[in-house]
Amino acid sequence: MLSLAAAPARSQTISRGPLLQNPDADATKATFVWWTGTTPGNSTVEYGLTPALGQSVTVPQAGSCDVGNAGTCHTVTVSGLTPDTVYYYRLLTNGTPLTTTTYFTTLATPGVNTDFFFTVIGDWGQGTTPEAQLAALQNAADPPMILTVGDNSYTFGFQSDLDSKALAYYTGVLPRTFFFPALGNHDVFFAGASGYAGTAYAKTFVLPRNAPAQPERYYSFDSGQAHFTVIDTDDVDATQTSWLQTDLSNSTATWKFVFLHHAPYSCASGGASFGSNLTVRNAWGPLFERYGVDIVFIGHDHIWERSKLVDDYLVSGATGQDGLGTYYVMTGGGGAALDGSAVISGGIPTRGGSPCYWVANGCPTGPNGYCSIATYQYSSVHITSDVLTLDGIDNAGNVFDSMTINKAGGTTTSTSTSSTSTTSTSSSTTTSTSTSTSSSTSSSTSSTTSSTTSSTTSTSSSTSSTTSSTTSTTTSSSTSTTALVSTTSTSTTTSTSSSSTTTTSTSTSSTTSSTTSSSTTTSTSTSHTTSSSTSSSTTTSSSTSTPTTSSTSTTLPCPDTDADDLCDLIDPCINATDALSPRMTVTRLLPPPDDETLKVKGIAVIPAPIVPPLRPHEDGVRFLLTNTLGATLMDVTVPPGPKDASGTGWVAHPTSWTWKSTTGIDGVRIVKVKILGSGPGQIGFKVVAKNASLPLSGGDLPLTATLVLDPPQATTGRCGDARFPGPAGVAPACEIDAAASRVRCR
Numbered sequence: 155m156l157s158l159a160a161a162p163a164r165s166q167t168i169s170r171g172p173l174l175q176n177p178d179a180d181a182t183k184a185t186f187v188w189w190t191g192t193t194p195g196n197s198t199v200e201y202g203l204t205p206a207l208g209q210s211v212t213v214p215q216a217g218s219c220d221v222g223n224a225g226t227c228h229t230v231t232v233s234g235l236t237p238d239t240v241y242y243y244r245l246l247t248n249g250t251p252l253t254t255t256t257y258f259t260t261l262a263t264p265g266v267n268t269d270f271f272f273t274v275i276g277d278w279g280q281g282t283t284p285e286a287q288l289a290a291l292q293n294a295a296d297p298p299m300i301l302t303v304g305d306n307s308y309t310f311g312f313q314s315d316l317d318s319k320a321l322a323y324y325t326g327v328l329p330r331t332f333f334f335p336a337l338g339n340h341d342v343f344f345a346g347a348s349g350y351a352g353t354a355y356a357k358t359f360v361l362p363r364n365a366p367a368q369p370e371r372y373y374s375f376d377s378g379q380a381h382f383t384v385i386d387t388d389d390v391d392a393t394q395t396s397w398l399q400t401d402l403s404n405s406t407a408t409w410k411f412v413f414l415h416h417a418p419y420s421c422a423s424g425g426a427s428f429g430s431n432l433t434v435r436n437a438w439g440p441l442f443e444r445y446g447v448d449i450v451f452i453g454h455d456h457i458w459e460r461s462k463l464v465d466d467y468l469v470s471g472a473t474g475q476d477g478l479g480t481y482y483v484m485t486g487g488g489g490a491a492l493d494g495s496a497v498i499s500g501g502i503p504t505r506g507g508s509p510c511y512w513v514a515n516g517c518p519t520g521p522n523g524y525c526s527i528a529t530y531q532y533s534s535v536h537i538t539s540d541v542l543t544l545d546g547i548d549n550a551g552n553v554f555d556s557m558t559i560n561k562a563g564g565t566t567t568s569t570s571t572s573s574t575s576t577t578s579t580s581s582s583t584t585t586s587t588s589t590s591t592s593s594s595t596s597s598s599t600s601s602t603t604s605s606t607t608s609s610t611t612s613t614s615s616s617t618s619s620t621t622s623s624t625t626s627t628t629t630s631s632s633t634s635t636t637a638l639v640s641t642t643s644t645s646t647t648t649s650t651s652s653s654s655t656t657t658t659s660t661s662t663s664s665t666t667s668s669t670t671s672s673s674t675t676t677s678t679s680t681s682h683t684t685s686s687s688t689s690s691s692t693t694t695s696s697s698t699s700t701p702t703t704s705s706t707s708t709t710l711p712c713p714d715t716d717a718d719d720l721c722d723l724i725d726p727c728i729n730a731t732d733a734l735s736p737r738m739t740v741t742r743l744l745p746p747p748d749d750e751t752l753k754v755k756g757i758a759v760i761p762a763p764i765v766p767p768l769r770p771h772e773d774g775v776r777f778l779l780t781n782t783l784g785a786t787l788m789d790v791t792v793p794p795g796p797k798d799a800s801g802t803g804w805v806a807h808p809t810s811w812t813w814k815s816t817t818g819i820d821g822v823r824i825v826k827v828k829i830l831g832s833g834p835g836q837i838g839f840k841v842v843a844k845n846a847s848l849p850l851s852g853g854d855l856p857l858t859a860t861l862v863l864d865p866p867q868a869t870t871g872r873c874g875d876a877r878f879p880g881p882a883g884v885a886p887a888c889e890i891d892a893a894a895s896r897v898r899c900r
Contacts, residue, residue: 166190166247170317172329174258179362179375181237181261186230187360190247194225199232201243205255220357221313229360238262258330259298262378267539270378274533276303276453278488279320284530285489286323287549292532293326300331303453304338304415306355308490311341313354335359337371337386338415338453347388367393374401381407387416390437398438402445408561409537412442412450419464419482421503421510421526422455423494424900425735429505440467442480448559451533453486456493458546460525460555461512483544485533494887496526497732506734507759517555525555726778727860727873731759736876738859738899740848752843754859758874762835768863770811770827771796771804776865777822777841781854790822791865821846839874850897855888857899
């Protein structure tokens with residue numbers, strides 16, 4: 155009899171969990187949730203202030219379970235705990251231990267000024283290697299609390315998705331940390347927003363129930379001097395908005411954080427990215443600013459993006475600035491496939507041609523120094539008294555971005571350092587004078603003015619040649635700390651210019667040139683630096699300094715309207731804008747040769763209104779593919795003309811055109827062009843090539859595809875460049891998969 159009774163207990167193993175939850179949002183409680191396969195049993199938590207434990211709570215076998223058979227789900231709430239205290243525990247079913255003894259830390263009493271630490275992940279449950287790496291890093295960091303910004307399970311939010319692609323990767327850390335997730339669109343992908351209660355998310359997690367209309371769908375809780383609000387952007391309904399306003403207005407916490415999925419502000423790029431959700435921004439942005447939310451953590455787009463202090467609304471809710479602002483941190487790189495960082499145009503981050511004014515700068519690894527970075531990551535937040543430190547940590551464990559908010563006040567300190575090392579190989583004189591003054595106010599202006607004057611005089615009775623080459627590098631590092639935020643940045647610029655002049659003269663020639671440049675930047679301190687340099691040389695001189703990054707400008711001996719280093723005479727695409735949502739795949743790279751398949755699509759943005767009208771069936775189109783060095787891999791002109799008896803030619807409709815060929819032109823078989831209604835001048839295009847000769851290698855990446863709608867050259871911007879990775883500074887978005895014999899760009 156004894157052996158028969160003991161056998162089921164010994165066979166018990168944990169099949170899901172354990173999860174550490176707090177449905178009562180109470181610092182004196184902790185709720186433990188786990189599952190035990192198919193064998194039912196009662197539920198026990200043994201706990202104590204030391205590993206010896208000493209106390210226990212047992213709950214009878216469950217009569218029914220939302221997930222699994224009756225008796226296989228286990229929920230035990232332990233009460234009477236001391237806030238902000240480490241406890242040890244282990245789990246048992248039918249008296250048999252299921253876990254070894256581990257520990258957790260209770261929430262802190264609301265309003266108590268205590269140090270604390272939490273991490274944030276988003277768009278994570280896809281079952282990937284980066285997800286596993288980030289989980290391992292957080293397991294080592296040992297946060298007492300993990301929150302999410304949604305998309306906890308891909309793709310459909312099924313129980314199998316949640317179990318195998320999300321929870322299975324965090325079994326190391328979740329038993330020791332309170333877990334507070336937010337809903338994302340993939341969590342309700344199959345059920346829909348209105349079917350939330352039937353989702354695996356709702357059935358698995360036991361979350362705070364202080365939103366009476368729909369408990370656990372959105373909720374809030376406090377720990378110490380911080381207030382945490384988790385909301386659902388799948389449906390921005392009036393009931394939730396009213397609850398949110400009440401929740402934020404009632405909180406007197408020193409720190410306020412909000413966690414949600416769909417990003418009110420996003421400058422992410424790529425065909426799978428979504429950009430800013432204006433519904434969320436307009437409905438809730440005014441509340442975040444009015445009630446002093448310090449940071450809103452967001453996701454949906456799979457990158458890291460940190461904002462400046464966003465001050466878009468008045469207290470009344472109308473647009474305007476009143477000094478009340480909020481930071482937004484997109485931490486959507488938790489493991490799902492990445493999107494692209496912001497596209498730089500005109501030196502600033504843009505999306506779809508519109509400036510992303512909110513993106514912070516001072517991130518050396520971001521495009522042009524802006525804090526929009528395509529990398530797998532999680533957010534780490536440490537608060538010590540009145541100082542918050544936010545770190546972005548990538549899947550290699552590197553801190554790639556950091557921000558500090560200091561609520562204790564203080565002065566603004568700005569420090570900049572620059573150095574230049576110069577070597578001259580000829581007779582030359584260089585004089586430099588630098589004057590620097592610095593003061594601190596609530597706003598700042600930094601201005602730099604430089605002027606250079608050079609004079610060369612030569613006398614010759616035959617032919618004289620003068621060559622000058624100058625390379626200069628300036629490396630600057632600045633650290634700015636204010637009562638609100640401190641950032642650290644480093645930037646390096648190298649420019650190289652060369653000119654050669656040959657003059658035949660029997661007299662004296664004199665050339666004088668003068669260049670003056672100025673720039674003004676506004677930040678949080680006031681700094682003025684003026685430098686001047688005068689140089690005189692009669693032969694050849696060079697100036698060199700050590701660079702970190704370099705850029706070279708060359709004066710072309712021909713007109714170059716769009717400054718893309720291609721003479722207008724040979725530039726197929728003049729004044730083009732980058733194509734939106736570009737995608738490209740090249741398959742069948744392995745032998746035999748000349749059987750590659752290419753597919754390219756995107757959205758070209760041409761000048762609007764479209765006058766004269768597009769006529770691909772009368773004008774034809776031109777398609778080019780170039781590699782990272784600018785070498786042409788494919789240049790095909792698709793001729794005009796209607797579809798003929800062989801099936802080759804154009805089929806025209808009022809707003810769309812399709813060209814097909816059974817034999818192809820250098821492999822190109824299909825071209826589609828369509829005027830879209832999604833925006834002025836937006837033209838969708840697709841090109842398909844089969845049996846093409848594209849022997850690509852990793853050295854060819856990234857690639858650029860160009861479609862010209864008024865061939866042979868688009869002199870009026872009627873073309874589109876599907877560039878991978880896009881503007882300089884964006885991480886490459888082309889990947890070669892040798893095993894799959896494929897290149898994929900997005």
